[in-house]
Amino acid sequence: MTAAPAVSVTELAMSFRGKRRGETIEVLRDINVLVEPGEFVCIVGPSGCGKSTLLNIIGGFVQATAGEVCVEGSPVFGPDPRRIFVFQENGVFPWLTVEENVAFGVRGRSKTDCAQIVHRYVEMVGLAGFAAAYPRELSGGMRQRVEIARALAANPDIIYMDEPFGALDFITRLKMRADLVRIWQSERKTILFVTHDIEEAVQLADRVFIMTQRPGTVQKIVEVKLPRPRNLDAPDYLRTRDEIFRLMGMSLQVGV
Amino acid sequence: MRSESDVVSARSHGYVARESAGSLRVRFFRDVNDPDSRWWRFVRPVGMIAIFLTVWGLAVRLSHTDLFPGPGSVARAIGELVQKGLLLKYIVASLFRVTWGFILAALVGIPVGLVLGWYARAFQAFNPLIQIFRPISPIAWIPVAILWFGVSDAAPIFLIFLASVFPISVSTIAAVQNLQPVYLRAAQNFGLGRWELFRRVVFRASAPQIITGLRIALGIAWLVVVAAEMIAVNSGLGYLIIDARNAGKRYDLVVAGMVMIGLIGLVLDVLVRQLAKLDSVRWGYSQ
Secondary structure (H helix, E strand, O other), rough: OOOOOEEEEEEEEEEEEEEEEOEEEEEEEEEEEEEEEOOOEEEEEEOOHHHHHHHHHHHOOOOOOOEEEOOOOOOOOEEEEEEEOOOOOOOOOOOOOHHHHHHHEEEEEEEOHHHHHHHHHHHHHEEEEEEEHHHHHHOOHHHHHHHHHHHHHOOOOEEEEEOOOOOOOOOHHHHHHHHHHHHHHHHHOOEEEEEHHHHHHHHHOEEEEOOOOOOEEEEEEEEEEOOOOOOOOOHHHHHHHHHHHHHHOOOOOOOO | OOOHOOOOOOOOOOOOOEEOOOOOEEEEOOOOOOHHHHHHHHHHHHHHHHHHHHHHHHHHHHOOOOOOHHHHHHHHHHHHHHOOOOOOOOHHHHHHHHHHHHHHHHHHHHHHHHHHOOOHHHHHHHHHHHHHOOOOOOHHHHHHHHOOOOOHHHHHHHHHHHHHHHHHHHHHHHHOOOOOOOHHHHHHHOOHHHHHHHHHHHHHHHHHHHHHHHHHHHHHHHHHHHHHHHOOOOOOOOHHHHHHHHOOOOHHHHHHHHHHHHHHHHHHHHHHHOOOOOOOOHHHHOO
16 A cells, blocks of 8 residues: 555645735645655745745645645645644744643643653754743744744644744754754654745755746746755755756846 | 754843943943842832922921921821721721722633634624723712612722723733734644633733733722722721811821822732733733
8 A cells, every 4th residue: 555645735726815806816826746755845936926825725724715635645624733833933832931832732641751752852952951941031043943842742744834944044044954854854754844945945855846926836846866964065956956046037146 | 952053041131231432331231130230220219209208398398388298297197097007907998899899800801801802703792882881980980889889898899890890801802812823823733622722822822911901900990999988988098088188187197098099009010010020921021
């Protein structure tokens, strides 16, 4: 028996009602994609192309206008604890400590089991020593780590990440990416990761879905056949990156 | 795996940036760790009160007025109240009424606010009614309160309830309506049922703003109890003021009552402020 794809999207379309009467804004058109279990897939596209909307539809937070989304073989009707969403604007609960946040999604386990799980993931994301801290006492990068630990502790099959590192500074972002890949390799989750950052996509993904301007469609799927750990000045890395730049219609030169 | 750039000093709330330019030292930020500033934080208000008392005393003495008592005679009046055992009795009576009216208002206002904030249709239905009742001063209810409850503790408790239930429920409604959607979505993602969502997320996320509402409500409640006691009862600090005037034009006792009202109001506010320092709500206030 072959396993069902982690995510399958068929002929998906989405439009919003516009401000004026009778006006509709087409956001997504004719999206067809498959994500295999255990894969790390990045969705890149220019801002406003509907990539976040697509992830929100797959995550069950938004209903599509047409088409079908199946996750692990069954259609999506709403958010589900087997697939956890990591939000761009950070959804860590500020009224809970780090460990209470991480424990939030641990269900149906004994107290000692829960404590063990929490301890494990707090450590895995590099927050040992901050378990009792409140989110307001942490930096943006650390808060994002808490959210990732919280997602992992719920033991989902799939993690959806919507520009989770978008608000972080360059160096923190590099470290977060390295840590995310390490965690993904050890936990074997499927990750669907939305970003507008092409370099980020090439550093992280097995495959990159490239979307067009609105109405967004998947224009091309690029397989990133680079060995891990990835070398950020290897010619193959630069070639893949430049290919995506060109596909998105961007020049590699700045200035005139 | 902890990265240098991730580490921020956890509990520092301010820092000094001092620049020496010759003898001139420019301080850009207040430094709370500086022992000097702790001392000044105590001295400034206390010093100001001392100045106020001195000016008041001098003004009364130099003008030889008998229209207003000086601080000395007010202090003696307070001593007299203590000796007669009235001060504590009146304070307890006033606080008793405020406590009951306020607790009832919180017990009604917070749940009602949570429900109306959450269910937009219920809010549409009830909001105009709330906005019509809200601007009616509790003082305007005094005749009705006396008619319903007579001269008893129930009348002022009812008035305090009316005065505090609106700020509490209105701020709770606003808190729920302005919840960050990301918290709700995260909670839904983890599969919380409706009751758990309310208990573990909606209520917790609104707590800082609810506490602000409670603080405003308690201030108003304290204003109202004094007004209510002037009419509807025969004990309490409000009663003291009216009684001292009616029974012998003892204006030193009148002002003594005013001073006690002010001081207790200050204590109440400090107490509610402590709520805002709880770790689980501190995030909701800018530091």
